[in-house]
Amino acid sequence: MPIITIAARALPVEKKRELVRKITDLCCEAYGLPPETITVLIQEYPHENIGVAGRLIADREAPPP
Amino acid sequence: MPIITIAARALPVEKKRELVRKITDLCCEAYGLPPETITVLIQEYPHENIGVAGRLIADREAPPP
Amino acid sequence: MPIITIAARALPVEKKRELVRKITDLCCEAYGLPPETITVLIQEYPHENIGVAGRLIADREAPPP
Amino acid sequence: MPIITIAARALPVEKKRELVRKITDLCCEAYGLPPETITVLIQEYPHENIGVAGRLIADREAPPP
Amino acid sequence: MPIITIAARALPVEKKRELVRKITDLCCEAYGLPPETITVLIQEYPHENIGVAGRLIADREAPPP
Amino acid sequence: MPIITIAARALPVEKKRELVRKITDLCCEAYGLPPETITVLIQEYPHENIGVAGRLIADREAPPP
Numbered sequence: 072m073p074i075i076t077i078a079a080r081a082l083p084v085e086k087k088r089e090l091v092r093k094i095t096d097l098c099c100e101a102y103g104l105p106p107e108t109i110t111v112l113i114q115e116y117p118h119e120n121i122g123v124a125g126r127l128i129a130d131r132e133a134p135p136p
Numbered sequence: 137m138p139i140i141t142i143a144a145r146a147l148p149v150e151k152k153r154e155l156v157r158k159i160t161d162l163c164c165e166a167y168g169l170p171p172e173t174i175t176v177l178i179q180e181y182p183h184e185n186i187g188v189a190g191r192l193i194a195d196r197e198a199p200p201p
Numbered sequence: 202m203p204i205i206t207i208a209a210r211a212l213p214v215e216k217k218r219e220l221v222r223k224i225t226d227l228c229c230e231a232y233g234l235p236p237e238t239i240t241v242l243i244q245e246y247p248h249e250n251i252g253v254a255g256r257l258i259a260d261r262e263a264p265p266p
Numbered sequence: 267m268p269i270i271t272i273a274a275r276a277l278p279v280e281k282k283r284e285l286v287r288k289i290t291d292l293c294c295e296a297y298g299l300p301p302e303t304i305t306v307l308i309q310e311y312p313h314e315n316i317g318v319a320g321r322l323i324a325d326r327e328a329p330p331p
Numbered sequence: 332m333p334i335i336t337i338a339a340r341a342l343p344v345e346k347k348r349e350l351v352r353k354i355t356d357l358c359c360e361a362y363g364l365p366p367e368t369i370t371v372l373i374q375e376y377p378h379e380n381i382g383v384a385g386r387l388i389a390d391r392e393a394p395p396p
Numbered sequence: 397m398p399i400i401t402i403a404a405r406a407l408p409v410e411k412k413r414e415l416v417r418k419i420t421d422l423c424c425e426a427y428g429l430p431p432e433t434i435t436v437l438i439q440e441y442p443h444e445n446i447g448v449a450g451r452l453i454a455d456r457e458a459p460p461p
Contacts, residue, residue: 072240072404072448074204076143078271078307079398079427084184088195090426091187094419101415102404110202110240111187112143114179114309119279122286122306123397130283137253137370138209139334141273144202144232149314153325155231156317159224166220167209175332175370176317177273179309188202206403208336208372214444218455221447241447242403244374244439249344252351252371260348267383267435268339269399274332274362285361289354296350297339305397305435318332338401338437374439379409382416382436390413 073098074110080128081115138163139175145193146180203228204240210258211245268293269305275323276310333358334370340388341375398423399435405453406440 075094082090095109118129140159147155160174183194205224212220225239248259270289277285290304313324335354342350355369378389400419407415420434443454 072446072453074240074242074403076401076403077398077423078401079423082426084192084194086426087184087187088192090422091192092190093422095187095190097415097418097422098402098404101407101411106189109187109189110204112181112204113185113187114181115185116307116309119282120308120310121397122282122290122304122308124301124304125287125290127279127283127286128397129279137251137258138207139370139372141206141208142228143204143206144228147231149322149324151231152314152317153322155227156322157320158227160317160320162220162223162227163207163209166212166216171319174317174319175334177311177334178315178317179311180315186202193202214452214454217444217447218452221452222450225447225450236449239447239449242441243445243447244441245445246372246374249347250373250375252347252355252369252373254366254369255352255355257344257348257351259344267381267388268337269435269437271336271338272358273334273336274358277361281361285357288357292350292353292357293337293339296342296346305399307399316332323332376437376439379412380438380440382412382420382434382438384431384434385417385420387409387413387416389409 072108073102073104074112076112076114078114078116080118080121082113087113137173138167138169139177141177141179143179143181145183145186147178152178202238203232203234204242206242206244208244208246210248210251212243217243267303268297268299269307271307271309273309273311275313275316277308282308332368333362333364334372336372336374338374338376340378340381342373347373397433398427398429399437401437401439403439403441405443405446407438412438 091111121128186193221241251258286306316323381388446453
């Protein structure tokens, strides 16, 4: 029943596969529950939809004119 | 003012329309509030962004090589 | 695997029980999935933690001095 | 460390840039924290994924046949 | 219809009142919508439920023995 | 900047401390980012606020009369 939501920039599928497997293992151990009860949701945000320190991530890479 | 967020895989628009209508009705009744105060948000995740039991949903359908 | 999150003010347990049952039924039907795969999370906010139209719900009931 | 999530319809990048900057300023002031600790996430929903008053936003603009 | 969720540590009610008012104003302007359509939800986490850089906030203040 | 939210029942502080540390490590590795950029939020729900398979968790332990 634990739900783990990861909100971040995009990730290759291999990384997502590994992250889901490892986070599920950790949560099984922490909550003492079988893996079937654990759900992981990965939210991938475009760089222009994440702001850190008042600036879009997109602008850190290519500043607005 | 109740906000209902549904996180799952994609759904055809007819199903979304019906789900929004019916969930709104239920919440009006439960909270004793008019429908204008109810918001429903539907989050549709790609199959490679949902993990259940430590595996991506995408891999259940077509296992990684 | 659908996760339904309800964010609103507090609700008596009887209402929560009924809401969980009925929303689960609706989602089973919409997604074509068995009830075991559906999780409902109810977030209950104090009235001073919800703002509508720029005002705390708490202040609508008892305006600040 | 405050995380501000904005869930709404799509917004042009200029508006997102400005909103992130101004909301970060407000949160710095409210929490007494430096801007580096503030993260803003913007979730943009298609009109057929938002329901208000029991109807999809998409149907308010172009009603279903 | 925009929903703004703020997840952070606790805040005095005066700060919450002001933050809700100001964030609602910003969102009205950004989305071109009237204030009645804007909802702000404030989630207040205990210090032992927030981790930054791998450590609980609670432990930064009073390290575990 | 990745934000990991864990929604589940309550957990002792020792378990939370360990979970935050280990999940942060995993996310550093997956995203190639330093630990200072990772935030973990733990949401603890009372058993009467979680529904699985249409029933409150609270009722599974002590069924309603």
